[in-house]
Amino acid sequence: MSNQTETAARLPTGIKRKTNKDNNIWRLIWKYKVLYLISIPSILYFIIFKYIPLGGSIIAFQEYNIFKGFGGSEWVGFAHFAEMFRHYDFLRILNNTVLIGLYDLIFAFPAPIILAILLNELRLIVFKRVVQTVVYMPHFLSWVVIAGMSVAILSPTTGVLNQLLGLFGIDPLYFLGDNSYIRTVLVGSGIWRDTGYGTILYLAALAGINPELYEAAQIDGANRWKQTLRITLPALLPTIMILFLLHIGKFLDFGFERVWVFLNALNTENGEILDTYIYRAGLLSQQYSYTTAVGLFKSIVGLVLVMAGNFFSRKTTGESLY
Amino acid sequence: MYGTISKSYKTFNAFNILFLTLLGLIMFLPFLNVIAQSFSSSAAITEGKVSFLPVDFTLINYQYVFSDASIWRAFGVSVFVTIAGTLINLVATATLAYPVSRPEYVGRRIVVLMVLITMIFSAPLIPNFLLIKNLHMMNTPWALIIPGAVSAFNFFVMHSFFKQLPPEIIDSARIDGCGELRIMMKMVLPLSKPVMASLGIFYAVGHWNAYMSALYYIDQPKWWPLQVKLKRMFETDDISIDPSASQFTDLAHTSPEGIKMATIIIATLPIIMIYPFLQRHFVKGLTLGAVKS
Numbered sequence: 001m002s003n004q005t006e007t008a009a010r011l012p013t014g015i016k017r018k019t020n021k022d023n024n025i026w027r028l029i030w031k032y033k034v035l036y037l038i039s040i041p042s043i044l045y046f047i048i049f050k051y052i053p054l055g056g057s058i059i060a061f062q063e064y065n066i067f068k069g070f071g072g073s074e075w076v077g078f079a080h081f082a083e084m085f086r087h088y089d090f091l092r093i094l095n096n097t098v099l100i101g102l103y104d105l106i107f108a109f110p111a112p113i114i115l116a117i118l119l120n121e122l123r124l125i126v127f128k129r130v131v132q133t134v135v136y137m138p139h140f141l142s143w144v145v146i147a148g149m150s151v152a153i154l155s156p157t158t159g160v161l162n163q164l165l166g167l168f169g170i171d172p173l174y175f176l177g178d179n180s181y182i183r184t185v186l187v188g189s190g191i192w193r194d195t196g197y198g199t200i201l202y203l204a205a206l207a208g209i210n211p212e213l214y215e216a217a218q219i220d221g222a223n224r225w226k227q228t229l230r231i232t233l234p235a236l237l238p239t240i241m242i243l244f245l246l247h248i249g250k251f252l253d254f255g256f257e258r259v260w261v262f263l264n265a266l267n268t269e270n271g272e273i274l275d276t277y278i279y280r281a282g283l284l285s286q287q288y289s290y291t292t293a294v295g296l297f298k299s300i301v302g303l304v305l306v307m308a309g310n311f312f313s314r315k316t317t318g319e320s321l322y
Numbered sequence: 323m324y325g326t327i328s329k330s331y332k333t334f335n336a337f338n339i340l341f342l343t344l345l346g347l348i349m350f351l352p353f354l355n356v357i358a359q360s361f362s363s364s365a366a367i368t369e370g371k372v373s374f375l376p377v378d379f380t381l382i383n384y385q386y387v388f389s390d391a392s393i394w395r396a397f398g399v400s401v402f403v404t405i406a407g408t409l410i411n412l413v414a415t416a417t418l419a420y421p422v423s424r425p426e427y428v429g430r431r432i433v434v435l436m437v438l439i440t441m442i443f444s445a446p447l448i449p450n451f452l453l454i455k456n457l458h459m460m461n462t463p464w465a466l467i468i469p470g471a472v473s474a475f476n477f478f479v480m481h482s483f484f485k486q487l488p489p490e491i492i493d494s495a496r497i498d499g500c501g502e503l504r505i506m507m508k509m510v511l512p513l514s515k516p517v518m519a520s521l522g523i524f525y526a527v528g529h530w531n532a533y534m535s536a537l538y539y540i541d542q543p544k545w546w547p548l549q550v551k552l553k554r555m556f557e558t559d560d561i562s563i564d565p566s567a568s569q570f571t572d573l574a575h576t577s578p579e580g581i582k583m584a585t586i587i588i589a590t591l592p593i594i595m596i597y598p599f600l601q602r603h604f605v606k607g608l609t610l611g612a613v614k615s
Contacts, residue, residue: 025428028426028428029428031426032424032426032427032502034501034502034503035420035421035424035426035427035502036421036427038417038420038421038506039417039418039421039422039427039433041414041417042414042415042417042418042471042472043418043433043436045414045468045471045472046436046437046440046472048453049450049453049468049469049471050440050444050445051436051440052449052453053445053446053449053450053452053453054443054444054445054449055449056445056448056449056452056453057445057446057449059448059449059452060446066452115345118338118341118342119342121334121335121338122338122339122342123335124339127339127342130346131342131343131345131346133601134346134349134350135345135346135349136601136604137349137350137353137597138349140527140531140593140597140600141531141590141593142530142531142532142533142549142589143531143533144531144533144549144550144552144553144556144589145531145549145552145586145589145590147553147556148552148556148582148583148586149352149353149355149356149586151556151582152355152356152359152579152582152583153352153355153356157368157370158367158368158369158370158372158579159370160351160355160372160373160374163370163373192348192349196349200604200605200608200609201608201609204609223328223330223331224328224331224334249442256534257533257534260534260537261533261553275447278446278447278448279447279537279538282447282448282451283447283448283451283538288448288452291446291447291448292446292447292448292449294446295445295446295447295448296446298446299443299444299445299446302442302443303442303443306442
């Protein structure tokens with residue numbers, strides 16, 4: 001120990017400081033070794049279950065053969081990506097995915113904002129609680145259960161919705177067995193399930209608005225509508241922007257489960273999205289490399305969208321995710 | 323609070339209450355319809371008579387569901403996966419989030435970055451599938467638990483919670499000679515009960531409702547969770563009536579539709595039973611997560 005200090009003393013100051021710091025880091029790590037020890041399993045979890053599959057994505061550039069493995073399979077460069085854009089199937093499914101994503105953005109994204117503002121206008125607290133309790137509930141149902149309920153409710157012969165439409169003289173509609181309704185059903189079931197739940201963050205933001213702002217606006221003669229426009233919406237804007245960016249990043253990620261549970265032979269043409277296609281062509285038909293290319297394409301588009309959205313948002317509103 | 327109320331505001335208020343009542347009904351009536359069908363006879367269902375009240379009230383659908391061993395088996399798998407999975411989730415998330423939230427942890431930025439990256443860029447399905455296959459986890463309940471052990475989002479929620487704990491309490495415990503492990507168990511854990519409850523609920527509901535991972539990784543009925551079993555019942559109309567079970571031979575009183583609806587109710591009951599408890603915690607958990615962003 002004393003020998004080491006002597007050596008350190010003779011060295012130029014810069015190096016001496018470095019050795020000291022190194023020692024400190026190792027001493028610090030040793031002192032708090034328990035913290036490192038307990039964190040190891042979860043770090044390993046991320047490496048094994050998140051980063052190894054990420055590395056395994058190289059099979060998108062191979063003709064992956066399950067017997068030859070990652071090392072033995074032939075490299076084909078971007079062939080699978082090129083193949084993708086020549087596939088009629090792929091283009092049709094990409095078109096479905098983009099359209100469903102667009103409908104979701106236009107109809108499902110603003111719904112909780114409007115509902116939160118309406119709930120916030122309620123003065124009957126008991127009524128507000130009851131409405132909240134009821135509208136939050138569908139979020140906790142599984143997609144399998146929601147699809148099962150839909151089969152019962154939307155059935156053309158026995159469904160209660162078609163019975164209701166019958167009262168207005170409308171012929172029964174086969175909601176789940178018709179290409180022209182499937183996108184509406186997919187987006188609509190999401191609105192039914194998640195609009196109520198989606199209000200929670202907006203309601204929290206609304207609760208944070210200083211009531212004096214409204215009082216001052218009222219003295220200035222602003223009516224409720226003007227107050228909503230000038231005070232409520234601007235106060236919600238940061239929350240809206242953050243959730244909008246998250247939504248944009250997931251634009252192609254409409255979700256596997258919520259689509260798969262509604263698909264059948266009669267509505268796949270318009271209802272199939274990239275995720276269900278990847279499952280069908282990848283896992284069921286074992287086109288491993290090709291569907292990994294499709295999956296990578298999806299992830300990269302998502303990354304570009306979230307980066308671009310983040311950039312524009314920072315420029316225009318100052319809000320950003322990272 | 324808002325001074326004089328104008329006439330137009332009063333009309334708005336009336337319409338608002340009306341609209342929200344309608345909305346509440348749209349959210350609630352589907353439940354009522356399913357409950358009504360599950361207690362109705364097959365004749366009534368197929369004739370389209372059942373709306374929001376049972377017609378020809380019968381318990382036969384439930385009797386069938388309770389007598390079907392494969393439904394009970396699937397129920398058991400779901401219960402196991404939910405309990406074991408949630409425990410593993412909480413331990414795995416906390417044992418990463420707590421150390422990384424301490425300023426003493428060298429390299430905490432790298433770990434946080436490592437988790438963040440998985441949130442914005444994830445591997446496609448097939449490499450994940452090949453990993454589970456190579457780890458020999460296919461057709462075991464572990465395939466439903468381990469691959470989702472830590473959710474990146476929940477990690478950040480817990481991380482920001484631990485970060486805002488006052489460092490004084492931990493420092494003073496250290497001065498008193500407490501080891502790090504003791505500090506964690508005796509001081510940090512009791513303080514983090516609320517966040518554990520909130521995240522535990524998110525994880526548990528996720529496990530109970532999970533369908534996708536079982537579809538990917540489990541193809542033997544032995545380890546099917548309830549959601550897969552339910553989907554199968556809808557897909558294939560695979561409701562076989564055992565001819566020796568005399569109470570079901572009288573098929574005029576039961577129907578596949580009614581049985582399906584009864585299974586839906588059974589699969590949803592646990593969620594509905596804990597809903598009051600759930601509601602108290604998820605609002606907290608969600609707004610806690612928002613603090614970070």
